[in-house]
Amino acid sequence: MTVPGNRFVPTDAPVTTDAPVAINTLVTSGASSANDASITHDTPAAPARSAPPPGGPDASTDVIRPHAEAAFAGELAALAAADDRPRPERWRLSPWAVATYLLGGVLPDGTVITPKYVGPRRVVEVAVTTLATDRALLLLGVPGTAKTWVSEHLAAAVSGDSTLLVQGTAGTAEEAVRYGWDYARLLAHGPSRDALVPSPVMRAMAQGMTARVEELTRIPADVQDSLITVLSEKTLPIPELGEEVQAVRGFNLIATANDRDRGVNELSSALRRRFNTVVLPLPATHEDEVDIVVRRVDQLGRSLDLPAAPSGTDEIRRVVTVFRELRDGVTADGRTRLKSPSGTLSTAEAISVVTGGLALAAHFGDGVLRAGDVAAGILGTVVRDPASDRTVWHEYLETVVRERDGWQDFYRACREVSV
Missing domain, CATH: 3.40.50.300 (P-loop containing nucleotide triphosphate hydrolases)
Structure with missing residues (x-):
């Protein structure tokens, strides 16, 4: 409804909300002058807090x-x-x-x-x-x-x-x-x-x-x-x-x-x-991105009781390398042009792949992150469109990963899940 007038008066009726909300009332020019003044906001209430978790205050550690x-x-x-x-x-x-x-x-x-x-x-x-x-x-x-x-x-x-x-x-x-x-x-x-x-x-x-x-x-x-x-x-x-x-x-x-x-x-x-x-840009350097992934995976791992991320830092570096090369469309040394898949291959997705790999290592391995633990996650992240991305992934495996020194275990693990 439309209410004429242009003056504000404070009102005291409560509002049933999680936190008090000060509301100004528009009144007609003929309203009582007792409250004919600009609104003065009360001191804001303390911020709303999450309800205590079931099981008592100590249960908050389970969040x-x-x-x-x-x-x-x-x-x-x-x-x-x-x-x-x-x-x-x-x-x-x-x-x-x-x-x-x-x-x-x-x-x-x-x-x-x-x-x-x-x-x-x-x-x-x-x-x-x-x-x-x-x-x-x-x-x-x-x-x-x-x-x-x-x-x-x-x-x-x-x-x-x-x-x-x-x-x-x-x-x-x-x-x-x-x-x-x-x-x-x-x-x-x-x-x-x-x-x-x-x-x-x-x-x-x-x-x-x-x-x-x-x-x-x-x-x-x-x-x-x-x-x-x-x-x-x-x-x-x-x-x-x-x-x-x-x-x-x-x-x-x-x-x-x-x-x-x-x-x-x-x-x-x-x-x-x-x-x-x-x-907000993507991480500028390979080392910056590795640092981000290690820190975030470590935080997530502690909440899930997973092994410490540093035990798999070498695999994290390889995951980041794969993502950056496919995302940029060129190998790290700049010598080989690559096709990029349809996905974004973001840092957040790299964190997800590594966290999933750590869970595999913890529950079905010896707790040490290895190539076989991250291979399936990389495949699922890279191949979003089976019609085009699978070809991009296979070309990358055969032309880059297969020929890279020290990456043979990574190549075998990726080939195993890519068949």
């Missing part, structure tokens, strides 16, 4: 993948204690400390901050600086370039909560981005605050937190554009109630998007202008 703010709570606390630089309002850390958290370093007290992202420092600095302005951040790149990983860790370091998340899919509706309704209450009592179900974006606006939208280009274009008012006016209207939610200081939004994938919806120029775009 397969803790949120970043829980997994790296010690590092975040150490950074906060050592951080004496200016912090934007409602930020847990200064921009310098956020960048240090992502890139790693050693604090004056000797605390080691592990790198969460291996890549150009300037990329991280630009991303962090963007969040300190009124511009939203778009992390763009091919699949597997750690966009989601970086987004989660940025939100954890800035707001202490990475869970205000909208996961984009082809079926994502506007309610996931704006707000929805509790239909039982809506039918019983009509539109009301009690019936309103705020989205993660609405909650982030009201609390001065960082919201995340993953796979923005998977979301239908008309739903994407519902973010335009949020990002430009920092306001989310609720016309059914004649009210609105205004963002408080500290609010910002991080979106991720693929620029090379199937089933994506291009961003409108109006929406793209609301973002500062940061492109």
